[in-house]
Amino acid sequence: xxxxxxxxxxxxxxxxYETQTAIGxxxxxxxxxxxxxxxxxxxxAPLFVEPxxxxxxxxxxxxxxxxxxxxxxxxxxxxxxxxxxxxRMALHRYGFPMGQGLYxxxxxxxxxxxxxxxxxxxxxxxxxxxxxxxTQRTMVTLHAAAQDIVTATCDTAExxxxxxxxxxxxxxxRAHILTTQELADQFPGLTPKERENAALKQYRTVVLTxxxxxxxxxxxxxxxxxxxxxxxxxxxxxxxxxxxxxxxxISSMGIRVSPASLDAQLTAAxxxxxxxxxxxxxxxxxxxxxxxxxxIGQSRLCMLLLQKAHIGEVQVSVWDAATHKACEHAGxxxx
Numbered sequence: 001x002x003x004x005x006x007x008x009x010x011x012x013x014x015x016x017y018e019t020q021t022a023i024g025x026x027x028x029x030x031x032x033x034x035x036x037x038x039x040x041x042x043x044x045a046p047l048f049v050e051p052x053x054x055x056x057x058x059x060x061x062x063x064x065x066x067x068x069x070x071x072x073x074x075x076x077x078x079x080x081x082x083x084x085x086x087x088r089m090a091l092h093r094y095g096f097p098m099g100q101g102l103y104x105x106x107x108x109x110x111x112x113x114x115x116x117x118x119x120x121x122x123x124x125x126x127x128x129x130x131x132x133x134x135t136q137r138t139m140v141t142l143h144a145a146a147q148d149i150v151t152a153t154c155d156t157a158e159x160x161x162x163x164x165x166x167x168x169x170x171x172x173x174r175a176h177i178l179t180t181q182e183l184a185d186q187f188p189g190l191t192p193k194e195r196e197n198a199a200l201k202q203y204r205t206v207v208l209t210x211x212x213x214x215x216x217x218x219x220x221x222x223x224x225x226x227x228x229x230x231x232x233x234x235x236x237x238x239x240x241x242x243x244x245x246x247x248x249x250i251s252s253m254g255i256r257v258s259p260a261s262l263d264a265q266l267t268a269a270x271x272x273x274x275x276x277x278x279x280x281x282x283x284x285x286x287x288x289x290x291x292x293x294x295x296i297g298q299s300r301l302c303m304l305l306l307q308k309a310h311i312g313e314v315q316v317s318v319w320d321a322a323t324h325k326a327c328e329h330a331g332x333x334x335x
Contacts, residue, residue, distance in 0.1 A: 004116045004323060006330040007243060010309050013166040016333055022164060023302050023314055029159055030301065031126055033152035035103055038145065040128055043090060045104035048077040054277025055089065057082040057225055066109045079109045084228035085279050087129035088256060088291050096289075101130025106295060117244055117310050118300065120317040129256075129293030137233065137255050137290060139209070143177055145292060146207040146235050149251055150175045153239070157305050167307060171239060172204035179210045180221035192221045193247075200240040200247035209235045213268075226265035227280060229254030243309050250301050253294025259284050310334065 014022060034040065048068075049055045056065060056078050065078040080086070083106050090102060108123040115121070132141065150173065157169045178186070178199060187195040199206050212224030212231035224231060234254025241248040257265060262283055266272050274280045282288055302314040310327060312319055312334035319327075319334060327334050 003114065004310065004326070006326060006332055007245070007309055010243065010330065010332070012309075012313065012332065013168075013307050014164060016335075018164065019306060019308075019313065020335075022160060022306055025160065025163065026156060026302055026305060027298065030152060030156045030296075031103060033155055034126065034128065034149065034296070037148040037152055038101060038103075038128060038130060039099060040101045040103040040130065041096075043094070043102045043104050045083055045090075045106060045127065046080060046086065047107060048079050049086065050075060051078055052277070054227075054274060054279040055085045056080055057084045057228065063110055063112045066111050080106065081108055081110060082106060082125070082295055083127045084225075084256075084293065084295075087127060087293055088228075088283075088288055089279065091129055091131055091291060092288050096131055098131050098133060101128060101291075101293070103128040105298075115319060115323065118248065118303070120299070120311050120315060122315060122317040124298040124315065125295040126298060127293070127295045129291050131289045132255070132292050134290060136292075137230075137258065139233065141292065142209065142233055142235055142253075142255055143175075143207065146177075146237055146251075146253065147175050149237055149253070149294075149296065150205055150207075153250065153301065153305075156301075160305055167305070169305065169307070170204075170242065171304075175205045175207045175237070176203035177207045177209065180208060181210065181215050183208060183221070184215055184217075195221075196238060196247040196249075197245075200238055201245075204240040206238045206247070207235050208238060209233075211236060212265075226257075226269035226271055227262060227274060227283075228256055230257050230261045231265060232261075239304055241304060243307050248300060248304055249297075250304060251294050251296045253292070255292040256290070257283070258290060259286050 067078050106125040106127040113119050113121050154171050154173045161167050183195045187198045236249050237251040238247045238249050299315040316335045
């Protein structure tokens with residue numbers, strides 16, 4: 001069921017023509033800044049993978065992948081949910097050196113996604129991954145990479161504001177770091193999403209860490225698959241969205257599981273059956289490099305930087321009749 005609202009008095013700051021032009025400029029500027037900050041090289045990536053490889057990401061473990069059979073081969077394939085595992089295999093196969101990484105355009109279909117201001121069934125991300133050594137599997141490394149992404153975002157925002165004076169962005173360059181337990185302690189009695197909104201109103205830019213494992217009350221802040229991020233060394237990057245008066249997550253990232261943390265997290269998540277899949281078996285055997293990486297939402301970033309109220313203003317997707325009607329009535333053009 002679609003859940004969305006149009007803020008009272010909202011008017012797009014850019015015309016449709018300006019919006020489309022600005023989207024192109026963001027998609028050129030931001031990845032260049034990201035690649036320079038994190039020492040990344042662009043590669044091509046798959047739209048679909050074979051299920052038996054174990055390379056697809058099951059996100060929270062409840063989403064059903066879009067599947068089809070290739071007529072010529074008869075092979076079943078799945079549209080990717082993300083490229084978290086594929087990127088690690090690619091770094092190994094392509095022979096990337098220590099300290100260098102890759103980025104790519106990831107396009108996905110998440111058919112079970114609940115539609116709304118920030119959510120669409122079509123997902124577009126810049127996915128990135130880089131090789132690190134054992135001494136870099138620390139919170140210091142995680143925080144530094146997250147701050148680099150925040151800086152690249154703010155630099156892109158400043159460049160856009162120079163081109164489009166109608167944009168009046170007020171992004172905070174210094175990310176405030178919180179663990180999910182610290183967030184729960186600071187804002188008791190609220191749901192996880194309400195905690196995020198409260199924190200972002202106060203700090204404006206937050207790197208929220210340690211997502212997936214249980215908090216002291218036994219419940220996780222949010223779901224995280226057990227086989228890509230280390231639950232103690234991961235993060236979401238959130239900015240305060242003035243237009244919607246809420247937290248807007250632009251990135252999920254983390255230091256990836258080691259053989260030891262994968263072993264522990266598979267058991268904790270009740271996913272021991274994955275151990276025999278090619279990706280998991282290779283990782284548990286120590287055959288894959290240690291890495292860190294993440295995904296940065298392209299449409300989410302465009303929403304934030306172009307001060308849009310609905311993700312359909314920056315990407316073409318399919319929406320229910322109520323969304324079309326409400327947006328048309330409010331003068332909000334969906335692409």
